[in-house]
Amino acid sequence: MSVDLVIKNGTIHTSSNSYAADIAIKDGLIVHLGSSVTTPSATEIIDATGKEILPGLVNQHVHFREPGQTHKEDFEKGSQAAAAGGYTMYMDMPNCTPITNTLERYQDKVALASEKSLIDHNSWAGATDPDEVVKIYNNTGNLGFKIFMHRHPEVDYPYVPELAVYETNRLYNIFDAIAKMDKNIPISIHPSDVPLADELFYRLKAMGADDYSALREGKDGMNMTLGCFEAAFLAHITGLKHLNILHLGFNEITPKPHLDFENRVTLVDLVRKLKSWGWDLHAEAEASAFLQRDPSVNWKRRWYTPDNEKLWKALDDEVFDLMLIEHAPQLEEEANKPDVWDAASGLLGAQDFLPLILTEVNNGRLTLNKLVKMTSENPAKFLGIYPKKGAIQVGSDADITIIDLNRKSVIDESKTFAKAGWSSFDGYDVIGVPTQTIVRGTVVYDEGEITADPGYGKYIDKNEYR
Ligand SMILES: [Zn+2]
Structure with missing residues (x-):
C-alpha cells in the first residue's frame, strides 16, 4: 500500500x-x-x-465574531490563529450579530464558517427557546448548545441581553427539552445569577471601586458561583450528562477584593464539591487565570490571579476536564479604556495557549499526557466525536x-x-x-x-x- x-x-x-x-x-x-x-x-x-x-487540539470555546463584529475577528483569521496554536478543530460561540439562536441563523453561520475556515469546525447554537433548540438539533449537524446565563446591567456586548437565559423557569424548560431529545447532548454554560450580579455591580460602583478587581467582582464574582449551582442542580434533576461549566478560574482573579464576604466560594470550590457528590459535570479551566505571571495589574496583564497555586492544585486533583485560554477578541482600544467599567473584556487565547502551557510542561507542572487528555481527548469526548477526532488511532x-x-x-x-x-x-x-x-x-x-x-x-x- x-x-x-x-x-x-x-x-x-x-x-x-x-x-x-x-x-x-x-x-x-x-x-x-x-x-x-x-x-x-x-x-x-x-x-x-x-x-x-499530539492528537490535534480541539477548542470548544472560541468567539470568531461572525457575523457582525468582524472588526474584532473573523472565521478566516481566527481559524488561522487557532491553527498556529496547534488546534485542528473549534466550536464557535453564538454571541455574534445576529445571535445564533434560530435554525436559519445557525445554517447561515455554518455556511459562513465553511467558506472561510482553515480548520474543522462546528458552532454552538445559543439556547434561548426550547422549541427552537429542538428544531436546530433535529435539522442540522449541530453538536450542542451554549447558554449565557449572564447579561450586563448597562452594556449590550459581549453579553447580549436577548441571548441571556437566567430565569430559573426558562433554564429548566430548555434543559428539559434537551434532556428529552438526548441526555448526552453537550451544553456549555456561562454561569451567572443576574440579580446578584446587578447588586454586586451597583454596590461596587457606589463604593467608587474602579480597578480590575472591581470589574471581576462585579461581573465574574460570586454571581458566577451561584449561577453554577443553579445550572448544575437543574442539569442534575433533569439527568443531563454533559453540562460544561465555563470559566473556572475567572472568579479567582481578584487581587484586592472590595466586597467583604464571610466565605468566598469560587467556581473551583463549588465544582470540586459537586464532583465529590458524584454529579455529572464537566469543568473548563480558563488557563489565563493560572498562566499569568506578572503581578503588576495593568490593562494588558489584568488577568493576574494572586493565588494560582490553588488552581494548579485543582488541576492535579482532576477538578478540570478541559483547559484553554478562551479566544474572545476585542480590539486593543476597546479593552484599553481609561475607565475600567467601560473596558471590553475578553482576550485572545487560541494562538498563545499551547506555547504557554508547554512551558509549564517543561516546568514540571503537568505531563504531555495530561495535556492531551484535557485539550484533545476530553473535548472530543465531551462533544461526542471521539475517537474520530481527538485521537491518534487507525481510523x-x-x-x-x-x-x-x-x-x-x-x-x-x-x-x-x-x-x-x-x-x-x-x-x-x-x-x-x-x-x-x-x-x-x-x-x-x-x-x-x-x-x-x-x-x-x-x-x-x-x-x-x-
Ligand atoms: Zn467565551
Whole structure:
C-alpha cells in the first residue's frame, strides 16, 4: 500500500502513554501506526525526529465574531490563529450579530464558517427557546448548545441581553427539552445569577471601586458561583450528562477584593464539591487565570490571579476536564479604556495557549499526557466525536499537532494571525512551540506559515461523526 503522508521518527502522546511510532495517512485518515520497518511508502514524508506528536487540539470555546463584529475577528483569521496554536478543530460561540439562536441563523453561520475556515469546525447554537433548540438539533449537524446565563446591567456586548437565559423557569424548560431529545447532548454554560450580579455591580460602583478587581467582582464574582449551582442542580434533576461549566478560574482573579464576604466560594470550590457528590459535570479551566505571571495589574496583564497555586492544585486533583485560554477578541482600544467599567473584556487565547502551557510542561507542572487528555481527548469526548477526532488511532481523522518541546521563543503579538492583533502575553518567554498542524492529512500550518486555503476546514456534522 502506498499512502499520502508518513510522519516518521516522532514520539506519540496519548492521555495514558507515550511511544515512538510512525504514522501513515491516506485520504485524510490514519491508516497505519507502527515501527518504521512496516511503514508503507508515501508521497510525502515529515521527519519528526526529536519532536512530540499530539492528537490535534480541539477548542470548544472560541468567539470568531461572525457575523457582525468582524472588526474584532473573523472565521478566516481566527481559524488561522487557532491553527498556529496547534488546534485542528473549534466550536464557535453564538454571541455574534445576529445571535445564533434560530435554525436559519445557525445554517447561515455554518455556511459562513465553511467558506472561510482553515480548520474543522462546528458552532454552538445559543439556547434561548426550547422549541427552537429542538428544531436546530433535529435539522442540522449541530453538536450542542451554549447558554449565557449572564447579561450586563448597562452594556449590550459581549453579553447580549436577548441571548441571556437566567430565569430559573426558562433554564429548566430548555434543559428539559434537551434532556428529552438526548441526555448526552453537550451544553456549555456561562454561569451567572443576574440579580446578584446587578447588586454586586451597583454596590461596587457606589463604593467608587474602579480597578480590575472591581470589574471581576462585579461581573465574574460570586454571581458566577451561584449561577453554577443553579445550572448544575437543574442539569442534575433533569439527568443531563454533559453540562460544561465555563470559566473556572475567572472568579479567582481578584487581587484586592472590595466586597467583604464571610466565605468566598469560587467556581473551583463549588465544582470540586459537586464532583465529590458524584454529579455529572464537566469543568473548563480558563488557563489565563493560572498562566499569568506578572503581578503588576495593568490593562494588558489584568488577568493576574494572586493565588494560582490553588488552581494548579485543582488541576492535579482532576477538578478540570478541559483547559484553554478562551479566544474572545476585542480590539486593543476597546479593552484599553481609561475607565475600567467601560473596558471590553475578553482576550485572545487560541494562538498563545499551547506555547504557554508547554512551558509549564517543561516546568514540571503537568505531563504531555495530561495535556492531551484535557485539550484533545476530553473535548472530543465531551462533544461526542471521539475517537474520530481527538485521537491518534487507525481510523481516526489524521488531525495531528507536532511540537518542538525544547524550542525557546518569545510571544510576539506582531506575529499573531488573530485579526485584533494583540496579546495579553506579548513578551513572555516560552519553551515549547507547535511546529506543524495537520488537519485530515493536510498541513495547514508549518513553522510560522499558513499553508492551506480558507475553506479547507470541514463542518463536523454529528450525523457523520457520532
Ligand atoms: Zn467565551
